[in-house]
Amino acid sequence: MISAGRWLVLSAVVPMLAACTGNLHLSFLDPQGPVAAAQRWHFFEVLGIMAVLVAGPIFLLLPFFAWRYRYGNKASRYAPRWEFSRLLEIMAWSGPIVIVVVLSFILWRDTHRLDPYKPLASDQTPLRVQVIGYDWKWLFIYPDQGIASIGMLAMPAGRPVSMQITSATVMQSLFIPALGSQIYAMGGMVTRLNLEADRPGRFLGENTMYNGNGFHQQHFTAAGMTPDDFSAWVQNVRAHGTPLDARTLQLVAGRSTRAALIDALPGKATHDGNLYFTHVSEALFPAVVQATLDGRAQLPRSALAHADPDRPRSADAPHSASASTP
Amino acid sequence: MSIAGIFEHPLGRLGPDALPFWQMLQHPTEGNIINGCVATGAASMVVIGALVMVVLLTRYRRWGVLWSDWLTSPDHKKIGIMYVAIAFVMLARALIEAVLMRAQQAFGLSGGFLSPDHFAQLFSTHGTIMIFFMAMPFLTGIINYVMPMQIGARDVSFPVLNSISLGLTAAGAGLVMVSLVIGKFSTGGWFGYPPFTEASFSPGVGPDYWIWSLTLASLGSTLTGINFAVTIYKERAPGMTLMRMPLFTWTALCTSILMIFAMPPLTVATAQLALDRYLGFHYFTNALGGNMMNFANLFWLFGHPEVYILILPSFGVFSEVISTFSGKVLYGYRSLVMATMAITVLSFTVWLHHFFTMGQNANMNAAFGIASMLIGVPTGVKIYDWMLTMFRGRVRFTVPMVYSFGFILLFVLGGMSGILLANPSVDYQVHNTVFLVAHFHNMAVPGVLFGMLVAYHFWFPKAFGFRLDERWGMVSALCWIFGFMAAFFPLYVLGVMGLPRRTVAYSEASYVPLEWVAFLGALLILVALGSLLWQLRVSIRHRDENRVAAGDPWNGRSLEWATSAPPPEYNFAVIPSVEGRDAFARAKEEGCAYQSPDTYRDIELPRNSAMGPVTGAIGFALGFGLVWHIWWLVILSFLAAVTTLIVRGFARDTTRVVPADEVRREHLRWIAAVNATTAVSRVDECRPVNDGRARYEAIGVAP
Numbered sequence A: 001m002i003s004a005g006r007w008l009v010l011s012a013v014v015p016m017l018a019a020c021t022g023n024l025h026l027s028f029l030d031p032q033g034p035v036a037a038a039q040r041w042h043f044f045e046v047l048g049i050m051a052v053l054v055a056g057p058i059f060l061l062l063p064f065f066a067w068r069y070r071y072g073n074k075a076s077r078y079a080p081r082w083e084f085s086r087l088l089e090i091m092a093w094s095g096p097i098v099i100v101v102v103l104s105f106i107l108w109r110d111t112h113r114l115d116p117y118k119p120l121a122s123d124q125t126p127l128r129v130q131v132i133g134y135d136w137k138w139l140f141i142y143p144d145q146g147i148a149s150i151g152m153l154a155m156p157a158g159r160p161v162s163m164q165i166t167s168a169t170v171m172q173s174l175f176i177p178a179l180g181s182q183i184y185a186m187g188g189m190v191t192r193l194n195l196e197a198d199r200p201g202r203f204l205g206e207n208t209m210y211n212g213n214g215f216h217q218q219h220f221t222a223a224g225m226t227p228d229d230f231s232a233w234v235q236n237v238r239a240h241g242t243p244l245d246a247r248t249l250q251l252v253a254g255r256s257t258r259a260a261l262i263d264a265l266p267g268k269a270t271h272d273g274n275l276y277f278t279h280v281s282e283a284l285f286p287a288v289v290q291a292t293l294d295g296r297a298q299l300p301r302s303a304l305a306h307a308d309p310d311r312p313r314s315a316d317a318p319h320s321a322s323a324s325t326p
Numbered sequence B: 001m002s003i004a005g006i007f008e009h010p011l012g013r014l015g016p017d018a019l020p021f022w023q024m025l026q027h028p029t030e031g032n033i034i035n036g037c038v039a040t041g042a043a044s045m046v047v048i049g050a051l052v053m054v055v056l057l058t059r060y061r062r063w064g065v066l067w068s069d070w071l072t073s074p075d076h077k078k079i080g081i082m083y084v085a086i087a088f089v090m091l092a093r094a095l096i097e098a099v100l101m102r103a104q105q106a107f108g109l110s111g112g113f114l115s116p117d118h119f120a121q122l123f124s125t126h127g128t129i130m131i132f133f134m135a136m137p138f139l140t141g142i143i144n145y146v147m148p149m150q151i152g153a154r155d156v157s158f159p160v161l162n163s164i165s166l167g168l169t170a171a172g173a174g175l176v177m178v179s180l181v182i183g184k185f186s187t188g189g190w191f192g193y194p195p196f197t198e199a200s201f202s203p204g205v206g207p208d209y210w211i212w213s214l215t216l217a218s219l220g221s222t223l224t225g226i227n228f229a230v231t232i233y234k235e236r237a238p239g240m241t242l243m244r245m246p247l248f249t250w251t252a253l254c255t256s257i258l259m260i261f262a263m264p265p266l267t268v269a270t271a272q273l274a275l276d277r278y279l280g281f282h283y284f285t286n287a288l289g290g291n292m293m294n295f296a297n298l299f300w301l302f303g304h305p306e307v308y309i310l311i312l313p314s315f316g317v318f319s320e321v322i323s324t325f326s327g328k329v330l331y332g333y334r335s336l337v338m339a340t341m342a343i344t345v346l347s348f349t350v351w352l353h354h355f356f357t358m359g360q361n362a363n364m365n366a367a368f369g370i371a372s373m374l375i376g377v378p379t380g381v382k383i384y385d386w387m388l389t390m391f392r393g394r395v396r397f398t399v400p401m402v403y404s405f406g407f408i409l410l411f412v413l414g415g416m417s418g419i420l421l422a423n424p425s426v427d428y429q430v431h432n433t434v435f436l437v438a439h440f441h442n443m444a445v446p447g448v449l450f451g452m453l454v455a456y457h458f459w460f461p462k463a464f465g466f467r468l469d470e471r472w473g474m475v476s477a478l479c480w481i482f483g484f485m486a487a488f489f490p491l492y493v494l495g496v497m498g499l500p501r502r503t504v505a506y507s508e509a510s511y512v513p514l515e516w517v518a519f520l521g522a523l524l525i526l527v528a529l530g531s532l533l534w535q536l537r538v539s540i541r542h543r544d545e546n547r548v549a550a551g552d553p554w555n556g557r558s559l560e561w562a563t564s565a566p567p568p569e570y571n572f573a574v575i576p577s578v579e580g581r582d583a584f585a586r587a588k589e590e591g592c593a594y595q596s597p598d599t600y601r602d603i604e605l606p607r608n609s610a611m612g613p614v615t616g617a618i619g620f621a622l623g624f625g626l627v628w629h630i631w632w633l634v635i636l637s638f639l640a641a642v643t644t645l646i647v648r649g650f651a652r653d654t655t656r657v658v659p660a661d662e663v664r665r666e667h668l669r670w671i672a673a674v675n676a677t678t679a680v681s682r683v684d685e686c687r688p689v690n691d692g693r694a695r696y697e698a699i700g701v702a703p
């Protein structure tokens, strides 16, 4: 009966958020955050410079030369032994060099400006999210809220999200094109990614690094929400989510698609095919990193600690074992 | 594994489930039946193809000829032709796989018809084959055929080693082909990243097929690189200084240098992966101190130079072809040589751009990004120099030139997308999407493949004594060019729309229309390949009209055109002495081509040797045994390899002599034939009257 109630409430909240925002945003050419917008600008800047300075002359001159100096045209000048001109030679080398120097400046500037590790400028503290790549789903952990989700990465619009990313299996790559950069997730290692959504909306999220049969189904929705909606969402997950206990986590860690995982957890998913978890310990993410590094399947019990979201928690929360039902 | 264990399972892990139709028979679901039929069909093509070959060879009693004239021949020209033959067979297979992938993705919104596992084998074999068993053999074959003649040599420095390299490459190709019939190939893509390819995630034989076929091929390529480089350094005709070498030979030299230095990291990386998989090492595992980032670095330390190994010979081909068909000296020779060398060196400094997204800091990414863009400078210079070669020329619109126009224009676009990808902040967006797929095909198809097809058209008459049909050649060229555009331009857009590479299916309806354009483009490319085969058939049928026995159908410029078509086994009756660039064009201008010397000498040639085919067979057996854990076969073939080497060490009688008299007779016959041939103007270049002798045309010669 709990699951039915949860189902109803979550089903009501999530579409409500989505409704006001329309379609899924797929592309950085339709940017929904500052990083993707800067990337779009950079993309067109480089493309424009090259279209004018590189492609333009060649696309004009090649057909012209081919036609003007065609075999049948006896009127054009024929210089079969002409093989060198200092002036043209200097132009042939200096042209590309100048273009590359200009492009290098842009490259240097934007590589630093858009470094995915660099925190985004904002007057708000970033929302912390820890991401674990499993075969073939992403687990998003909100350590400060004590919740987690699969299939849905909710974030308050206008507030940066600071992600720590790892993989519990093979290499993967976390990517939300409409928001910005992708970054690899690697076993035993932690990479970082900073993104932000400008406004509420739904954005395509995916893995771009092939990792087996369910690869093409490793999608998720990133959802930008107003701060109030986000708080409501967190409350809803806390109130109605499934506790992330050892058994559940074991199922999550198996090689299965999100759909198959939902079949294995009957009644736990919302109607849009997402899973929400409560009682998620802050110790879980580092524990998964360490376990992958050590080649252990089993996590320490403390990592599956029962978290009480309303109180500040210490790293080894007391009620470790009893992470079954709320 | 104990001694008893070796004999307990004489077939290792090979069982009936290795057959492509086994799963379909055991579990006849709809999906299994479709995939089983596709796989069985592909397997039967391999088996039937092999059977037909055997039957034909037996029926026409050609086994002896095959053995003594081809397989055991140390002649660089025959070895070259065999390399190209392998390349064409593998091209056909990889292209069919490509069309299958495009078809699957065209229907991919609803899931399509192929299973994810099957699709993954397709992109893995397609990529592996195109790089290692299509492009590499193709360029190795063309260099083999052309380079020794361009420098005025009789053969490469180590002819038997050449044959061994061919044997190893063929063994690798054979292993990939067998994987279609027995067992499954890797699903880890052409770069086989661990830990996905580690035993814990891919326990089957797939990655092992990948490892051993690559190992065989890369050993072959390393030896080839050494062989070519030594040949160019040591076997040049008198007067052929480095700065007088034709540009194609320059690119062959740079490619060989790259092969020598770039193949070892690959061999090391695959060997380490093999140790992980076979003996439980932890080089690239997640746990126990392994780190896959080392694999990524090693692989791309090979992988980026590799793409220049592939493209440089094409640059050389286009340089020769554009100069020849513009009736003009190559513009900016010195610049082109410098640009080639610059690319060779720079290609070792950029490998990190294949993983900007692996988490290193911005300084590192920026440095490698700028290094990558720097390669655009010498490449740009090359393009300008080719255009300036046409400037004030007399450009003939032959098939090779049509390809060249297509190449230059398309390659510029590919280069632009490459510059975009060199920007880490753009790469963070399009990395691992089909934008990247579009980019590298934009380099690989117009660059590498067109270059090789041009080489095939250009030098075919030299090798076989008759020209290829011009009309079908044109049909094919246009289909390639437009097919390429239709197949790959949509992928740029799809990539920007967030479609990852290697997806068997997708859930965005907006991808469908462009997927269909790409599919139709792939079909057009299939038509292009069909026209190419048909052209060969038509050309063989009309070969007597198109003979060019005098040997110079295109008014060529370098020494390979100064021989009969096909050339004698020893290439040159007398080794030419060279006084400048474009030696043959110069001789024709000065009216001193086609001369017969007063004296002829005996010519010493290497004797046939079975080392090549035997090494290939042993390599294949060793690889097969390793893949399937058939340990007795592994031990046996290893011993056989060692024995073969020792036995070869005792071979003393390794050369034979062509007597001076025979050389003279042959040469005078050809000179007489040339003198009896009417020289034709370029207007008649593609008509039957072109018997391979060019009329000297210098109208309105300026400076």
Ligand code: HEM
Pocket (backbone or CB within 6 Å): B095, B098, B099, B101, B102, B123, B124, B126, B127, B128, B130, B131, B135, B188, B189, B190, B191, B434, B437, B441, B444, B445, B448, B449, B487, B500, B501, B502, B503, B522, B525
């Ligand atoms: C001529 C027509 C060709 C077509 C239609 C074609 C098509 C394809 C397709 C559909 C894929 C899979 C893309 C994906 O991952 O979503 C692919 C991958 C690939 N192709 Fe091609 N291809 C062609 C030629 C070539 C050539 C000439 C080369 C190299 C010399 C090449 C090398 C590769 C490589 C390396 C991959 C990546 C495989 C991987 O993902 O590991 N292809 N190609």
Ligand SMILES: [Cu+2]
Pocket (backbone or CB within 6 Å): A186, A189, B293, B358, B359
């Ligand atoms: Cu790492």
Ligand SMILES: [Cu+2]
Pocket (backbone or CB within 6 Å): B303, B304, B307, B350, B351, B353, B354
């Ligand atoms: Cu590269």
